[in-house]
Amino acid sequence: MSTRIADRATPSPADRRRRPGGRVLRIVIPALLILVWLVAAGVGGPYFGKVDEVSSNDQTSFLPASADATRVQDRLGDFTSSDALPAVVVMTAERTLTAQDREALTTAVSGLTDVTGVEDGISPLIPAEDGRAAEAFVPIGSSGEVSDVVEQVRERLTEAAPDGVTVHVTGPAGFTADLVGAFAGIDGVLLLVALAAVLVILVIVYRSLLLPVAVLATSMFALCVALLVVWWLAKAGILTLTGQTQGILFILVIGAATDYSLLYTARYREELRSTADKGAATLAAWRSAVEPIAASGGTVIAGLLCLLLSDLNSNKSLGPVAALGIVFAMLAALTLLPALLFAFGRAAYWPRRPVFEPAHEHNAIDPRGLYARVGRLVARRPRAVWIVCVLVLLAGAVGITGLRADGVPQSDLVIGTSDARDGQQALAEHFPGGSGSPASVIVARGDLQKAADTLLANDGVDAVTVTSADSPSGSAPVTERGIGAVGRPGTPAPEPTVADGDVLLQATLTDPADSAAAERTVRALRSDLAGVALIGGETATAIDTNDTSIHDRTLIIPITLAVILVILMLLLRAVVAPVLLILTTVLSFGTALGVSALVFNQVMNLPGADPSVPLFGFVFLVALGIDYNIFLMTRVREESVRHGTRPGILRGLAVTGGVITSAGIVLAATFAALAVIPVLFLLQIAFIVAFGVLLDTFVVRTLLVPALAYDVGPAIWWPHRLSRPAGRHAAVTP
Structure with a gap:
């Protein structure tokens, strides 16, 4: 049997002199690491089924406390005894509804009080003026499973509806149910698709069975522990967890942990070829991988934590949630995976086990390799290569002017079939579009009539009511002639409910609450009632959310760039290289966004973003693109110290090219898996990130950065000593 097989190689004199306890520690420490991760993942695994207990999809709760919509939402309980979510039930027919039809529908609607989760206060049946539709407002408790209650309401009414009558449940409760339903497969379908994609790619890359399993186990254990920590933080109210945050956490942890694992496994394979002992190879690989993995993870974490500057609670929470995921991805890649590979030894790579070759030159470059050949192309025409790359990327970035990222209607958030969206369309055909989702207006009692007159004077407002405990329906109409039923002399007008000197008006809009026309109406009303009233409700929430999002991206993007630039300067101990890396990353992002805009508008025909x-x-x-910059440039710097800058660039590209390509494909595949969740936001993020990562992998890191660095030469390390004449070497081709 060959002595070149490392696990059975003849021990060196130094090995023989090693203390007896050393071998025990080398076995015990990896075993303990595996056991700790196994226990932690075993505890965290069941929490996949408990995420709904701590997650929220209420847009108003995402807004800052200073937003008008938030201030109104916080005070609604002062005027009403219920915080129920209104469901608007719309019943339509192609014919005029008969008296028998209306009687059957009235009975069915009034019987909804038997449904658990439906609160008291169901409105009477309201027929449409055209006689072909009717609506009713059903309050659904926000503390329960809204989607389940909505489904029961829909089923009960559909069964009781006369022949030819179609039932829809829309309004805030209906759209919430649709959104919850869209996220229902996030911990099942999403994970299966992402893991299957990663497994297939890893099997193709490694042509091994055991190694992909070890890498996937590392990713899944990291995700289980991250979810455990995030769940308890959300339970304690420290973090806000939403469906989209949950999906991004899953994908980010799997993708990042796999990327870091690919870097370590590549280093471990290198060391096994030149080192006989698998323990020594493990230690050497860990030392080589810890800096780029820690630097990459730290950079991603720093970029994500910049989201804490957001005024939107949903964005603010995503930062620490995703950052925690990256922390556990790093820890798993630097502790669990090395322990697993140490336990497996060379068998982890079977059937292509790396063989110990005493004559093998450490870090030798195979001149026949794909990326060695790419390096020779870069060395021959560096300036031509980077100029062509820049021109191509700039051409793609032109499309960014067509990106429509000014908000989308709530009815378009869910892709595919949506009963709430169908109901909204039916509602707009037969009733004022804003029925069931009025604008909530809080004014001082003395300004009630003035505010009502202003509201009624706007063509976008159909009717105005004031909340009144004295009224059987809980509210009383307000006209230009005052409160109460007009034309009924002798009937005393109900007194409005007053809280801290204020009253609550409800303005029914003529347009659907999530339409651009409704937003224009609310903006005009806010302008007309500035200093007099606070305006909230569904439309106001959408306005405040969009305005806050625009403010956030204007603030956070430059700060994120500055933070990452500083980290790169500290890591590479240079100024020029980090600046160039940031510029290439920004250009790549612009191209990804420009191409995405063209695809969204011309191919997918999406309503906006x-x-x-x-x-x-x-x-x-x-943040993730910088990962690949760090993988590449830390290796380039390592090789430059030994061989000189230009040879170091070519060697770094040849060694890391395969790893970066594999990592990029894995990350693109995991983010692309987000598209299986039928939510517009996640579909768009999936495409932008997947396309952008592939662009980074095959163009920016493979051609643009190496060619640019090669053209600049040693000056790229300025002001480090590598940029000085003494640190320069003649260019050679590996």
Whole structure:
């Protein structure tokens, strides 16, 4: 049997002199690490089924406390005894509804009080003027499972509806149910698709069975522990966990942990070829991988934590949630994976086990390798290569002017079929579009009539009521002639409910609450009632969310760039290289966003994008793109110290090219998996990040950065001593 097989190689004299306890520690420490991760993951695994207990999809709770919509929402309980979420039930027919139809529908609606989760206060059946539709407002308790209650309401009414009558449940409760339903597969389908994609890629890359399992186990254990910590922080109210945050956490941890694992496994393979003992190879690989992994993870964490500057609670919470995920991805890649690979030894790479070769030159470059050949192309025409790359990227970035990221209607958030969206369309055909989702206006009691007159004077307002405990329906109409029923002399007008000297008006809009026309109406009303009233409600919440998102991306993007630039300067001990890396990353992001805009508008025909889409795309692409910069440039710097800058660039590209390509494909595949969740925001993030990562992998890190660095030469390390004449070497081709 060959003595070149490291696990059975003849021990050196130094090995023989090693203390007896050393071998025990080398076995015990990896075993303990595996055991600790196994126990932690075993505890965290069941929390996949408990995420709904601590997650929220209420947009108003995402807004800052200073937003008008938030201030109104916080005070609604002062005027009403219920914080129920209104469901608008719309019943339509192609014919005029008969008296028997209306009677059957009235009975069905009034019987909804038997449904658990439906609160008292169901409105009477309200027929449409055209006689072909009717609506009713059903209050649904916000503390329960809204989606389950909505589904029961829909089923009960559909069963009781006369022939030819179609039932829809829309309004805030209906759209919430649709959104919850869209996220229902996030911990099942999403994980399976992402893990399957990663497994296939790893098997193709390594042509091994055991190594992909070890890498996937590392990713899943990291995700289980991250979810455990995040769940308890959300339970304690420290973090806000939403469906989209949960999906991004899953994908980010799997992708990042796999990337870091790929870097370590590549280093471990190198060491096994030149080192006989697998323990020594493990230690050497760990020492080589810890700096780039820690630096990459630290950079991503710093970029994500910049989201803490956001005024939107959903964005603010995503930063620490995702950062925690990256922390556990790093820890798993630097502790669990080395322990697993130490336990497996060379068998981890079977059937292509790395063989110990005493004559093998450490870090030798195979001149026949793909990236060695790419390096020779870069060395021959560096300036031509980077100029062509820049021109191509700039051409793609032109499309960014067509990106419509100023918000989308709530009815378009869910992709595919949506009963709430169908109901909203039916509602707009037969009733004022804003029925069931009025604008809530809080004014001082003395300004009630003045505010009502202003509201009624706007063509976008159909009707105005004031909340009144004295009224059987809980509210009383307000006209230009005052409160109460007009034309009924002798009937005393109900007294409005007063809280801290204020009253609550409800303005029914003529347009759907999530439409651009409704937003224009609310903005005009806010201008007309500035200093007099606070305006909240569904439309106001959408306005405040979009405005805050635009403010956030204007603030956070430059700060994130500055933070990452400083980290790169400290890591590379240079100024020029980090500046160039940041510029290439920004250019790559611009191209990804420009191409995405063309695809969204011309191919997918999407209705637009949320203002936070560019911000999230930027944070993920820049932070993750810098990962590959760090993988490449830390190795280039290491090789430059030994061989000189230009040879070091070519050697670094040849050694890391395969790792970066594999990591990029894995990360793109995991983010692309987000598209299986039928939510517009996640679909757009999936495409932007997946395309951007592939662009980074195959163009920016493979051609643009090496060519630019090669053209600049040793000056790229300025002011480090590598940039000085004494540190320069003649260019050689590996």
